[in-house]
Amino acid sequence: MIDQNLKHRIDQNLKHQFLNSELRIRSHSRFDSIPILISNLTWAAMETVFQDYISSIIYWGSGGTNGFVGMEWKLGLEYVDLYLVHWPIRIKKSADRFKLIESDVLHFDIKETWKAMEECCKLGLANSIGVSNYSCSKLSKLLENATIPPVVNQVEMNVAWQQQKLLQFCKEKNILVSAWSPLGANGAIWGSHQVMQNPVLKDIAAAKDKSVAQVALRWIHEQGAIPVVKSFNKERMKENIQIFDWKFTDEEVSQIQHVPQAKGFRGERYVFPKGQYKSIEELWDGEI
Numbered sequence: 614m615i616d617q618n619l620k621h622r623i624d625q626n627l628k629h630q631f632l633n634s635e636l637r638i639r640s641h642s643r644f645d646s647i648p649i650l651i652s653n654l655t656w657a658a659m660e661t662v663f664q665d666y667i668s669s670i671i672y673w674g675s676g677g678t679n680g681f682v683g684m685e686w687k688l689g690l691e692y693v694d695l696y697l698v699h700w701p702i703r704i705k706k707s708a709d710r711f712k713l714i715e716s717d718v719l720h721f722d723i724k725e726t727w728k729a730m731e732e733c734c735k736l737g738l739a740n741s742i743g744v745s746n747y748s749c750s751k752l753s754k755l756l757e758n759a760t761i762p763p764v765v766n767q768v769e770m771n772v773a774w775q776q777q778k779l780l781q782f783c784k785e786k787n788i789l790v791s792a793w794s795p796l797g798a799n800g801a802i803w804g805s806h807q808v809m810q811n812p813v814l815k816d817i818a819a820a821k822d823k824s825v826a827q828v829a830l831r832w833i834h835e836q837g838a839i840p841v842v843k844s845f846n847k848e849r850m851k852e853n854i855q856i857f858d859w860k861f862t863d864e865e866v867s868q869i870q871h872v873p874q875a876k877g878f879r880g881e882r883y884v885f886p887k888g889q890y891k892s893i894e895e896l897w898d899g900e901i
């Protein structure tokens with residue numbers, strides 16, 4: 614039984630936040646028409662609303678069919694529209710993912726994990742499969758042996774971390790980019806105020822009579838990526854979807870291009886002296 618607060622959040626996400634994402638993901642799916650789960654609950658809405666449930670399974674790289682059994686059990690679903698590998702990282706089931714120690718981290722195998730994801734697809738457990746936090750280099754490795762290419766790579770992307778190289782790569786490979794922390798997470802522990810307090814965005818917002826958040830989200834939309842923005846506030850949810858009936862001038866685009874770049878969440882917690890990733894550069898394959 615879904616409680617009313619949860620139902621409200623699902624409804625709002627469906628109505629306001631993710632319509633565009635859903636349509637774009639649908640057009641990239643293996644199927645012309647994707648069966649929709651839990652009365653129209655899209656993946657994007659699901660990812661937000663059930664983040665804790667989903668994260669606990671996909672994030673930690675048990676991966677593929679084993680991971681799905683857990684998800685099915687927790688969500689009560691027979692299949693999902695889209696199933697993502699959350700990070701190119703694998704940890705012990707018993708680990709506290711917010712306080713990892715070196716011995717918690719196991720070797721992550723890109724090809725084997727993807728094989729298991731493909732198996733999920735073939736078994737009908739997931740209609741489409743994708744990845745998250747993959748560099749161009751990791752995607753290339755995945756694609757070398759893939760029989761089903763990922764439909765999406767969900768990565769940190771916003772005006773302060775513009776991801777131009779990755780965007781271009783994904784475009785060439787027909788992989789959608791989905792942008793997490795599109796507002797820079799607006800001060801959350803994994804984020805910053807680099808987007809919402811950005812003077813360039815503030816000026817553009819004032820000139821266009823838009824909010825800074827709308828400017829930030831519109832920019833992602835104009836890059837051909839899908840902003841996955843999170844809000845628990847009904848008015849801000851409405852505000853965040855009002856980005857489709859206006860656009861930037863060339864001058865504004867150029868101003869945004871020059872915003873100083875810094876990745877918000879660098880992933881230090883996944884780097885260990887004797888681990889698979891011994892430095893931030895190794896984690897991101899130098900793409901940082």
Ligand SMILES: NC(=O)c1ccc[n+]([C@@H]2O[C@H](COP(=O)([O-])OP(=O)(O)OC[C@H]3O[C@@H](n4cnc5c(N)ncnc54)[C@H](OP(=O)(O)O)[C@@H]3O)[C@@H](O)[C@H]2O)c1
Nearest residue numbers: 745793794795796797798799826841842843844845846849
């Ligand atoms: N794949 C991954 O590794 C990964 C990593 C991080 C996050 N994510 C996903 O990405 C999604 C969004 O990322 P995020 O939560 O990190 O960052 P975000 O969407 O950039 O920022 C969320 C914050 O912005 C505020 N906000 C939303 N709309 C606003 C507006 N119009 N004006 C002012 N503030 C606004 C929210 O507060 P209110 O709720 O008060 O509006 C919240 O504090 C999440 O659903 C998360 O699941 C994925």
